[in-house]
Amino acid sequence: MPVGYLVDVQGTLLSDADKSPLPGAHAFIEHLNASKTPYCVITNNTKEKSEDFLTLLHQKGLHVKHYLDPFMVLDSVIGTKEVLVFGPQPFEKVLTCKGYNTQPKAPKAMLIASDTAFDAPVFATMIEAALSGVRIVGMHGTSVYAKNGRKYPGVGAILAMLSYATSREATVVGKPSPAFYEAALACLKTQDKTLSWKNIRIVSDDAKGDLLGAKALGMHTTLVLSGKCQSSEEIAPIRGDIDAVHPTLLDVLEEIV
Numbered sequence: 101m102p103v104g105y106l107v108d109v110q111g112t113l114l115s116d117a118d119k120s121p122l123p124g125a126h127a128f129i130e131h132l133n134a135s136k137t138p139y140c141v142i143t144n145n146t147k148e149k150s151e152d153f154l155t156l157l158h159q160k161g162l163h164v165k166h167y168l169d170p171f172m173v174l175d176s177v178i179g180t181k182e183v184l185v186f187g188p189q190p191f192e193k194v195l196t197c198k199g200y201n202t203q204p205k206a207p208k209a210m211l212i213a214s215d216t217a218f219d220a221p222v223f224a225t226m227i228e229a230a231l232s233g234v235r236i237v238g239m240h241g242t243s244v245y246a247k248n249g250r251k252y253p254g255v256g257a258i259l260a261m262l263s264y265a266t267s268r269e270a271t272v273v274g275k276p277s278p279a280f281y282e283a284a285l286a287c288l289k290t291q292d293k294t295l296s297w298k299n300i301r302i303v304s305d306d307a308k309g310d311l312l313g314a315k316a317l318g319m320h321t322t323l324v325l326s327g328k329c330q331s332s333e334e335i336a337p338i339r340g341d342i343d344a345v346h347p348t349l350l351d352v353l354e355e356i357v
Contacts, residue, residue, distance in 0.1 A: 104300045105132060106281075106314070109143035111305030111327015112349060113162060121160050122326050124350025129162050131353060137247040138291035140166040140284045142302075144240035144274045146213040147166040147190040149197060166287050170239045170274035171198065173283050177273050178237055180208035182230055186222065187213030187239075209235040212259070214245040216252050223261070225296045240274035243308035246328040256309050274305075274311025303352055307335040307342055316343050324348055 115274055132139045135180050141164045145153045150171050157164045158348040171194065182204035185192045191213045192202050200211075210229050230236050242254030254262075259270040274280050288295045297318035304310035305327025315321045322344045329335060332345050339345075 104138040104295045105140075106284050106288075106300060106302040106319070107132075107141050107349075108138060108275075108302075108304035108306070108310060109141060109145070109157070109245065109355070111329075112303060112324055113141070113157075114160065116327050117249070121162065123348040124353050126161055126354045128349045130246075131166060131357060133163060133165060136291075137287045138295060138309045140287040142275060142280075142284050143167075144242060145169040145171070146239045146274075147188060149194050166291070168280070168284050168287055170280065173280055174198075174201070174239075176274055177277075177279055178209055178211070179269065182208045183237075184210040184234060186210060186218070186226060187215045188217075191215075191239075196266055200257045204207065206256040207234050209237045211237050212255055213239045214242065214247075214252075214255055216245070216247050217245060218253075218258070223258075226258075227265050228264055229263055230268050236262050236266075236268055236270040238270055238272050240310050241276050241313070242306055244306070244328045251328065254306075254309055265305060275304075278313070278317065281314065281317060281319075303349065305329055307338055312338065312341055315343075320344075322346060322352060324352065 113122060115122055150169050154167050181200050183200050183202060184207045185195060185202045195202055204235040210226060238255040238259045241256035243256050245252040245254045263270050301322060303322045303324060305324050307323050307329060311321040311323060320343050323342050323349040324346050325331060326348045332339060
């Protein structure tokens with residue numbers, strides 16, 4: 101039975117619609133804290149500085165002690181500060197604060213985050229940059245971006261399109277990249293050095309974008325239907341790769357206490 105937890109945020113702890121805590125969110129985090137269960141809250145946040153997003157969780161009453169997002173591993177993954185930026189203005193603002201040059205004359209990489217404003221001309225710019233030798237880097241590999249009651253292509257879907265169009269490989273910074281999960285494992289090991297993939301359970305609302313990569317590493321996978329995925333039927337082709345499906349974190353908590 102798993103003894104360590106990786107817990108997603110959007111659609112798992114917080115609502116995609118208004119960032120309010122979802123059923124069981126407070127109780128789940130409090131249980132992990134009170135029981136001294138090793139855990140790390142892992143998010144693909146790309147719109148706020150890491151410390152600001154963690155503060156937001158605290159303001160929502162979620163007393164998260166262990167946290168990881170893509171900005172915290174970006175420097176080690178990308179290896180350059182000269183980047184093209186594709187994503188909303190808050191994303192570019194955070195990168196600028198972190199010392200990245202987002203208006204470079206000779207960009208080494210493009211950084212892609214979720215944005216509902218992407219259209220054909222933007223995709224054309226991405227393709228042309230990749231064909232000129234600019235490295236394709238997704239801040240995460242989400243399958244679907246849920247916003248305003250609709251489902252848009254996630255960064256993972258965009259990366260797949262760019263790779264197909266250009267025959268260039270794409271790099272993923274956040275979930276579900278092995279590098280990001282290794283950083284999460286390192287966080288867990290600060291709490292229990294005996295932990296390994298086989299005794300870690302990841303809970304998320306994104307089956308493709310989070311759980312399949314975790315499953316490949318040997319983690320136990322739990323899908324919650326409180327975010328971008330609303331029913332088991334939506335993941336029918338990959339249901340066999342998901343260990344458990346629950347409506348919300350409250351149902352996960354009831355199973356483990």
